[in-house]
Amino acid sequence: MKIKKGFELREVCGENIIVAYGIENIDFNKVISLNESATFLWKQIADKEFDADTMAFLLCQEYEVDEETAKRDAQALLDEWTKVGLTE
Numbered sequence: 761m762k763i764k765k766g767f768e769l770r771e772v773c774g775e776n777i778i779v780a781y782g783i784e785n786i787d788f789n790k791v792i793s794l795n796e797s798a799t800f801l802w803k804q805i806a807d808k809e810f811d812a813d814t815m816a817f818l819l820c821q822e823y824e825v826d827e828e829t830a831k832r833d834a835q836a837l838l839d840e841w842t843k844v845g846l847t848e
């Protein structure tokens with residue numbers, strides 16, 4: 761899967777948020793704020809194919825987290841991004 765075109769990460773007032781642009785995302789009326797680890801993942805996977813295992817691997821490389829926790833957290837984040845329409 762990939763991040764859908766028309767979404768980008770921006771820092772606004774010290775917060776990392778996802779903003780939508782383009783006519784295909786005109787109905788996107790949510791503000792999505794990302795914490796440090798979600799921001800890290802977004803930057804690593806932007807414009808690349810990925811899945812929850814890829815995200816978990818990246819988390820384990822960057823943070824002191826065990827594989828099971830990383831997989832659980834990565835899947836939860838991916839599920840949320842999918843639910844709000846950020847992935848394709």
